[in-house]
Amino acid sequence: MxxxxxxxxxxxxxxxxxxxxxRERFAPELFVLRRGGSxxxxxxxxxxxxxxxxxxxxxxxxxxxxxxxxxxxxxxxxLRDRHIDVVYDRTFHMTLIAGPAxxxxxxxxxxxxxxxxxxxxxxxxxxxxxxxxxxLAKSYxxxxxxxxxxxxxxxxxxxxxxxxxxxxxxxxxxxxxxxLDSVVxxxxxxxxxxxxxxxxxxxxxxxxxxxxxxESLATLRESFxxxxxxxxxxxxxxxxxxxxxxxxxxxxxxxxxDFIGHVPQxxxxxxxxxxxxxxxxxxxxxxxxxxxxxxxTPVIARAIDVVRSLGRVADNREDRGKDYVATFRTVGxxxxxxxxxxxxxxxxxxxxxxxxxLARRAHAIDAIVPMIEASIIGVLRYPLPGKDLxx
Numbered sequence: 001m002x003x004x005x006x007x008x009x010x011x012x013x014x015x016x017x018x019x020x021x022x023r024e025r026f027a028p029e030l031f032v033l034r035r036g037g038s039x040x041x042x043x044x045x046x047x048x049x050x051x052x053x054x055x056x057x058x059x060x061x062x063x064x065x066x067x068x069x070x071x072x073x074x075x076x077x078x079l080r081d082r083h084i085d086v087v088y089d090r091t092f093h094m095t096l097i098a099g100p101a102x103x104x105x106x107x108x109x110x111x112x113x114x115x116x117x118x119x120x121x122x123x124x125x126x127x128x129x130x131x132x133x134x135x136l137a138k139s140y141x142x143x144x145x146x147x148x149x150x151x152x153x154x155x156x157x158x159x160x161x162x163x164x165x166x167x168x169x170x171x172x173x174x175x176x177x178x179x180l181d182s183v184v185x186x187x188x189x190x191x192x193x194x195x196x197x198x199x200x201x202x203x204x205x206x207x208x209x210x211x212x213x214x215e216s217l218a219t220l221r222e223s224f225x226x227x228x229x230x231x232x233x234x235x236x237x238x239x240x241x242x243x244x245x246x247x248x249x250x251x252x253x254x255x256x257x258d259f260i261g262h263v264p265q266x267x268x269x270x271x272x273x274x275x276x277x278x279x280x281x282x283x284x285x286x287x288x289x290x291x292x293x294x295x296x297t298p299v300i301a302r303a304i305d306v307v308r309s310l311g312r313v314a315d316n317r318e319d320r321g322k323d324y325v326a327t328f329r330t331v332g333x334x335x336x337x338x339x340x341x342x343x344x345x346x347x348x349x350x351x352x353x354x355x356x357x358l359a360r361r362a363h364a365i366d367a368i369v370p371m372i373e374a375s376i377i378g379v380l381r382y383p384l385p386g387k388d389l390x391x
Contacts, residue, residue: 001030001031001032001075001087001088001089001090001094001097001098002014002030002031002032002089002090002091002094003032003033003034003091003093003094004032004033004034004036004037004040005032005036005037005038005039005040005042005043006037006038006039007037007038007039007262007264008203009114009173009285009286009287009288010090010091010114011037011039012039012287013090013114013173013174013287014030014090015039015042015043016174016176016365017088017369017372018030018043018044018047019044020176020365020369021369021373022373023046025373025377026373026376028047029047029048029049029050029082029084030043030047030048030049030050031049031050031051031052031075031078032049032050032051032052033051033052033053033071034051034052034053035051035053035054038262038264039264048082050078052071052074055074056070056071056074068096068097071097072097072100072101072104073101075087075097075098075101075102076101076102076104076105079101079102079105079107080105084107085107085108085380086107086108086109086110086376086379086380087101087102087107087108087109087110088109088110088111088112088376089109089110089111089112090112090114091112091114092113092117092120092121092125092136093124095111095136095139095140096132096135096136096139098111098139099111099135099136099138099139099140099142099143100139103142108144108379108380109143109144109145109379110143110144110145110146110147110375110376110379111139111140111143111145111146111147112146112147112148112149113140113146113147113148113149113153113154113157113168113284114149114153114284114285115153115282115283115284116152116153116156116157116160116282116284116305117136117156117157117160117161118156118159118160119156119207119281119282120207120282120284121133121136121160123206123207133160133161136161137161137162137163140157140161140163140167141161141163141164141167144379145169145375145376145378145379146163146167146168146169147168147169147170147171147372147375148168148169148170148171148284149170149171149172149173149284149285150170150172150284150285150305150306150309150310151170151309152304152305152306152309153170153284153285153306154168154169154170169375171368171371171372171375172285172310172362172363172368173285173287173290173363173368174363174364174365174367174368174369175287175290175291175294175359175360175363175364175365176365177294177359177360177364177365178365179267180267180271180291180294180295183265183267183268184267184268184271184295187265187267187268188268189268189271189272190233190268190269190272195228196228196230196231196274196342197230197231197232197233197272197273197274197275198213198230198231198232198233198273198274198275198276198277198338199232199233199235199266199269199270199272199273199275199276199277199297200213200232200233200234200235200236200276200277200278200279201235201236201263201266201269201270201276201288202235202236202278202280202288203236203237203238204234204236204237204238204239204240204241204244205238205239205240206240206281207280207281207282208236208238208279208280208281209279209280209281209302210234210240210244210279211244211247212279212302212331212334213232213277213279213334214232214244214247214248214251214253214257215247215251215331216331216332216334216335216338217229217230217232217251217253217256217257217335218251218253219331219332219335220335220338220339223332223335224339227339229253229256230256230274230338230342231256231257231258232256232257232258233258233260233269233273234257234258234259234260235260235261235262235263235266235269236260236261236262236263237261237262241259244259245259266288267291267295270288270291270292270295270297271295271296271297273297274297274298274341274342274345275297275298275299275300275338275341276288276289276292276297276298276299276300277299277300277301277334277338278299278300278301278302278307279301279302279334280301280302280304281302281304282304283304283306283307284306285306286301286306286307286310289301289307289310289325290310290359290363291359293324293325293352293355293356293358293359294356294359294360294363295356296352296353296355296356297352298326298341298345298348298351298352299324299325299326299355300325300326300327300328300334300337300338300341301325301326301327301328302327302328302329303327303328303329307325307327308327310324310325324351324354324355324358325355326340326341326348
């Protein structure tokens with residue numbers, strides 16, 4: 001279950017899971033609220049898709065809770081009619097629907113927390129925040145299993161929802177390196193008119209911190225007048241795009257910053273850039289950062305908990321404690337990190353080789369997806385035919 005198949009990180013991870021779940025063990029189906037989105041046509045052909053907007057009539061009057069109750073009823077009916085064995089819900093919006101629906105029907109549920117809720121829920125929940133927080137706490141507490149995409153997200157969820165310390169398992173997101181390589185190999189590389197290029201990929205919302213990157217270029221120009229500004233590719237769209245473009249014009253940076261818009265698969269842009277900048281104020285798991293690592297592109301990221309902990313998934317002594325990512329806290333520090341990378345690109349070479357190896361090994365499909373499969377199988381009340389439940 002996920003709200004839609006737009007091109008965000010959670011949607012991409014849902015698509016990846018639909019593609020790679022073992023068909024010997026699973027017959028996945030997908031429930032979404034809305035049809036369409038840049039990833040909708042990429043859903044595997046053997047996956048039945050159920051769209052709430054197609055199942056329910058439009059309401060002329062939507063009093064508080066009416067649409068939510070209709071969504072819960074639609075999911076409960078679907079679970080019964082399709083004889084669903086396990087529900088896997090992703091994002092808190094879907095947990096609000098999946099929790100009561102699965103409980104009514106008596107179907108076990110695996111719920112995934114994709115962002116630190118103390119940041120994400122107040123920012124995105126809309127009205128009735130206190131009520132939704134209580135309902136989410138109840139839904140997570142009653143789930144058969146709860147997965148968090150990072151240790152910081154798990155710790156934040158335990159505190160925000162008052163969950164048991166052992167009630168959440170951390171399973172990081174995987175990266176499909178083969179798909180990234182295929183996209184890069186089959187796509188014409190973006191034009192490299194500038195001598196040094198930075199790429200920023202993400203939906204243009206407040207928490208993604210795009211303005212910090214724009215302001216860092218102004219700081220670079222002021223602090224180092226003779227230093228040539230990099231070309232910045234802003235990939236993505238969202239409600240703040242026009243505001244960010246106005247800031248770019250006001251700071252007279254239109255020659256340095258290109259607003260590319262939404263790109264269905266930005267791997268070729270990331271691979272072609274000299275660096276990827278991740279200025280987000282919070283992330284559950286920065287998929288774009290993991291993709292940059294897998295492609296061997298240096299990363300400059302805000303020093304948030306999940307960025308600092310990403311390398312901790314390494315299980316071999318050689319990888320522990322390595323500085324895979326250059327981090328910053330202020331606009332001025334970001335400006336200096338960009339300048340340093342341009343002046344001494346060779347200094348990041350060995351770091352990026354190690355980061356590429358880590359991403360492709362520790363976050364490989366065949367390393368992560370079996371963990372998710374085990375969590376799903378583990379909540380079944382009966383073994384799968386011909387399989388040992390504990391296998």
